[in-house]
Amino acid sequence: MNKMNKPCCGGNPEETFSPKSTAEIKQEVKQRYDIFAKEGGSAEGCCPLVGKGTESFALEHGLYSQEDLALIPKLAINLSRGCGNPTSFANLQPGEVVADFGSGGGIDLVLAAHKVGPAGKVIGIDFAPNMSKRSKEVMEEAGLFDRTEFILLDIENPKVPDDIADVVISNCVINLCPCKPCVYKQIYEILKPGGRLAISDIVIIGEVDPKIREYFQSIWSGCTGGAIPEDEYFKIVEEAGFRQVKVVARHILGPKELEEMASCPGKKFSPAFSKEKLAQFQGKIVSTKFVAVKPKE
Template identity: 80%
Template sequence: MNKVKKPCCGGEPEEMFPKKTVTEIKKEVKIRYDKFAKEGGLAEGCCPLVGGRTESFALEHGLYSQEDLALIPRLAIRLSRGCGNPTGFANIQPGEIVADFGCGGGIDLVLAAHKVGPTGKVIGIDFAPQMIERAKQVMEEADLSDRAEFILLDIENPEVPDNIADVVISNCVINLCPCKPCVYKQAFDILKPGGRLAISDIVTIGDVSPKVREYFRSIWAGCTGGAIPEDEYLKIVQDVGFDQLRVVARHVLSPKELEEMASCPGKKFSPPFSKEKLAQMEGKIVSTKFVAFKPKNKFSL
């Protein structure tokens, strides 16, 4: 944690955010997820997009299986706001160190901790203090605290430690970050040479008119406002230095899934869009899941 601060590696210029500054966007996201965590999440549990499929369907589509969900304390399910299951395709091995960028209430930390076993470790990173508190509570309930660490930090911040992880997972988080290259730079740096990414996130496909895009951006904390085109997103990952990028699953959100995703973490926290506005985004919001590798000969400076 004692790194000299390096400047951010880039990202979208301030003028891309006509209605709010980057600082205001981040503050809004942090406050909404913090409040959601403080209240203990949603009684109905995790997003319809992620939950409770058969083992083979879950594996093929990058989602949680019923077996996965059976391992998870109820609190983590109530707090889950993901769009896939990165632990299902990260190929996590016993003894590995897994960092979860935007761990939220800890659903993926539990699954990763089972996979790394007693000789491995999971590190939950989130900038919402109440989320970190909830994730700690969840790991205690799951009796996995001895293999969990937590860092309260913005994942765009260069203070994210270097060269400590074998795997970075992240589930429906980076869409919320104004500077995606900054996040991927930190993911690159925290990984040991040869380490890998397993990401589930929200992106757009097809043409979205600038007006519609701007409207969705006005409710950034819902997981569609900060979504960018899939090809642009994957190029950012490669430009940072990752290679062997492979999309393992994709899912175009149904109208109901889109409605729920657009007001993440819940309508009480992020105001819902009108039916007409949602219709303009139908078929254009995708949950994409991919893996990529940090080359073996690349060290973080």
């Protein structure tokens, strides 16, 4: 079988492990999230940080509050695969234009659209056709379709429009992108001068055996395989031109969270590793939430 035609789902990653090309990784990520969206997602969350916060806990930790969840259609909750809530720390204002990089089923589009109000606009960018289709259904159901634009696009691709957004948000997406500098370049391009970003993503802290990282990369779509060391990550953000990079919340994934996150968007799509392999990553996978600014000049 041609490597590119490998089935999308199932299989034990420890048996089928082989390093993947960038094209294979992107194809796999797109295919898995697309099928997940076509099936309507799952009530069984793989990203346990969603929906657990009380109001003050949520604000302090960059998570969804009960008040947020009450605004979101069930379809968007079932499709949600984030690792935080960037709308809780993006300081969104009425009338602003917000672009969501890897908007998935639209959970953050809904919250952002409420915050920017009828004078503002939200732009959902995703490369999985069924995710884009589902997010349209979600925005329609939420009554927010008229303030939303949808762009079916690879966020690593230099085709995003220039200087149109006040804010870029992204939730657990950039870890999935093989070329992180490419994504931050596109975020920089789409932002107006003086614009800002609010990102929730997954990074690695401390030493991890390179062999174990290679194994994890065999399930890249699980949101841990493509994670890179935190200092490397923030160097990329600064090299793209962003300033005032500030971490607003940080959470080291516990054992259950790590197991679930490594199987995103679900075990059927990204089968879990053995407990022994996961243990070698324990305490080293972090959900980080941060903001930064594109300088005016």
